[in-house]
Amino acid sequence: MLDERKLSILYAIINSYILCAEPVGSRTISKQYDLGVSSATIRNEMSDLEGLGYLVKAHSSSGRIPSDKAYRHYVNYLLNELFLEKALEKTEISILLDKDFDAIESLIMNSAKVLSDITKYTALAIVSRQTDIVLKKLQLVDLTPVTLVLLIVYDNEDVKHHTMYLDEPIKSSSINILNNYINSKLVGKKLSEVPDKIDELISKGEGEYSKYLLYLKNIFVSQIDEMNQTQIIYDGVANIFNYPEYKDIDKAREFVDFLEAREGLADAIMDDDKEGLKISIGEENKLELLTELSIVSSIYGLSDNIHGRIGIIGPKRMDYSAVIMTILSLTEALESLSNRE
Structure with missing residues (x-):
């Protein structure tokens, strides 16, 4: 169990790493966050957090980066807090989705585009059709x-x-x-x-x-x-090139080739349809090529027996708060528009 001081330092490190993608040192936290403790105390706490598996020491730096365990703790905290807050205005997203909407398929494709445009990550939609229609x-x-x-x-x-x-x-x-x-x-x-x-x-x-x-x-x-046949729709694949983690062109190309191949991705994301909002971080993803990434997705169900998941794939240091709220708002707007037809 982490005490309040360790939690404050851990969340400060995660927030700093989300913004800068650089290993975080005690001086950075001391200068940027008013935690009421000295740099030396922060350094000691960071050492403890590393020992507990929440931080990983960078190879060529004295700074630390969050582990998968840290991101999972952070996301669970966010989920408890976010549901007490107001989501993005559904009407605002509905206006974006409604553009050129003439069929369910175009609505789903436009949803992926809107999600990618708002979050600046790669968006995907998994589309499945039920065969129990009469x-x-x-x-x-x-x-x-x-x-x-x-x-x-x-x-x-x-x-x-x-x-x-x-x-x-x-x-x-x-x-x-x-x-x-x-x-x-x-x-x-x-x-x-x-x-x-x-x-x-x-x-x-x-x-x-x-x-x-x-x-x-x-x-x-x-x-x-x-x-x-499960359909996979992507938008904003090139967004991955905007993040330092994918400045290595070979690594970025491997990611793009994987998305285009589509092999195994639908099964990896749709393996638990009962879980409405699903967040898979790093090693929690079953596919090896996704262990350096996070996937945030939500179930949607449309009126004509089409269902699936819509979400984003991005670096583990993504802005989870903004992504979660955007996806929840978009899913609600998507279902409302489909029911209008």
């Missing part, structure tokens, strides 16, 4: 005797259309019968259940419909695959 209506429309369009209406009012190219012509009267049949058998089913239901219908040997049911099954399997 079929509300199916409609086959003939374009030509061998070309049909399947319109799918879901219970969330989302509408999808798919083109079917037949091996042989179909009569208009047969299309009407087929529409009645597939609506009676498939409407009310969850999307994830439809392929198995179609297999069941085919196994019953209703021959005149079987060849068309196979077309439909392929469409629904493709629809499920599409929805199960």
Whole structure:
């Protein structure tokens, strides 16, 4: 348990390092922060904090830098304090998000851009689509005797259309019968259940419909695959070059290549959907390339069965207070705008 003096010195060191990205010495703390103790006392306390694992001695300096343990302690303190404060005005962020907003996808992309612009870090949004939506209506429309369009209406009012190219012509009267049949058998089913239901219908040997049911099954399997693909949206990737930690061009390039590859990142961030606001610091991140970074993200849920996380990736010495409040405000505004549609 850290006493009040050690906490004051630790938080002063963290704040100084966030601002300057330089190892912090006792003289710096003594001059910049009125803690009511001498430089020698601060030096002794810093030594104790190092022994407790909260500070790390820089290689070429007498100063110290915060450890992952220190950042975690600091963030936990902030979380207790910040929820007592007023968040950024939701209306202010809503105005920024509303620009050029014409669909849910563009709203999410614009959210990442707004978040990056405000925080000056790299923003990302993870987008997942649920497959437990329910079929509300199916409609086959003939374009030509061998070309049909399947319109799918879901219970969330989302509408999808798919083109079917037949091996042989179909009569208009047969299309009407087929529409009645597939609506009676498939409407009310969850999307994830439809392929198995179609297999069941085919196994019953209703021959005149079987060849068309196979077309439909392929469409629904493709629809499920599409929805199960997690999308990752980035904005402000170049922001990382503005921080001293990434002045090494090879290190910066490695970070950019990692983001562009996207491999494993969605799983690393979405591994615990129950945790609303999630803050992973340094070694807390599962992927090795993220152990020198922090990720702050929040769950969002939109009205048309789209959900995910939105947040930022940046140096461990990021301004956690500003980042947390911005993300919470943006998430609230994002959900409010999506519900308006």
